[in-house]
Amino acid sequence: MRVSIVVRERALLAHANKPSAPMKLVMTGGGGFIGGTVLDRLFAHDGNLAGEPVISPDVRVLASSTAAMARLRATFPRADVRALFRPDGSVEETAFHDRDVFLHCGWSTVPSTAEADPVADLRSNVEGGLRMIEAAVKGGVRRIIFLSSGGTVYGEPERTPITEGHPTRPTSAYGIGKLGFERYLGSIAAHHGLEHLILRPSNVYGRRVVNEKPQGVVEHWMFGALHGTPVEAWNDLSMTRDYLFVEDLVDVIVRSFDMVLSHSVVNVGTGRGTSLAELAAMIEVVSGHRLRIDVRPSPVK
Secondary structure, three states: OEOOEOOOHHHHHHOEOOOOOOOEEEEEOOOOHHHHHHHHHHOOOOOOEOOEOOOOOEEEEEEOOHHHHHHHHHHOOOOEEEEOEOOOOOEOHHHHOOOOEEEEOOOOOOHHHHHHOHHHHHHHHHHHHHHHHHHHHHHOOOEEEEEOOOOOOOOOOOOOOEOOOOOOOOOOHHHHHHHHHHHHHHHHHHHHOOEEEEEEEOEEEOOOOOOOOOOOHHHHHHHHHHHOOOEEEEOOOOOEEOEEEHHHHHHHHHHHOOEOOOOOEEEEOOOOOEEHHHHHHHHHHHHOOOOOEEEEOOOOO
16 A cells, blocks of 8 residues: 655745744643654754754643653753643643643554554543643633644545545544544634644654664664564565654644644645665665564454
8 A cells, every 4th residue: 555645844834934032832742752852852952943043942841640740851951841630630721821832742542552442542632632722722822733643544545645635534543533633623723713733744753762662663673673683564565654754843843833824734744655665675775784574464353
């Protein structure tokens, strides 16, 4: 199956405003892969956006546990880290006060865990996310940016490359949850006159830490090549995806804080598909090691 997401970051960047003052951001998911990379960029001493000087950010990061708060404070001491929930489990509404933009990167499941317990996925991510939106509305946030999913919300593609106008027919609990939250966000934003942007990235890679958990085929296969451990593939190596480097996605996310919105839904990707066979060949070139792949038939459910 060939899947490719149409690249839109150039249009997004072209409409971006150059910030003249610190933007007041509140975000979730700061301890995750993409959210953590966003924070790395915002607090980088020597980083810049397209050659522009970095403006010291006013960033409030919300965490769902005391352990997560401690990790975030240790990693990003300049961030204003606060609890997302009150002791009774409700959303801490004051955390959204005096904020311009709400970046929602947090999502408590991955496709496999959402499929294993869709009810928990619904309650944690969709219901919980709705309560965050309500708190953001009450807090006076003017713009909400949601990090959705470029592949799962579309389901089986009717045509490629996939554009934002492609039908959304998710076939997994994870995709259904993401799309459901998108729809709720659009409805609430329209009702309250909020600006909102839904970003649908393709397959993001660039994790700095790789462990035994096979999450992220690029990282997992590179780990296998460097350590001489075999990796698995199902059926054959023809499956094709659009692989997007995390720093390129972060370019789009950071620019979206203050851009002039012309679309409420934007696909983010390279616009080029790479098969698993092509990926394996590139990994061998980059790593200088042979990659051992065990191709197996798909497990029967």
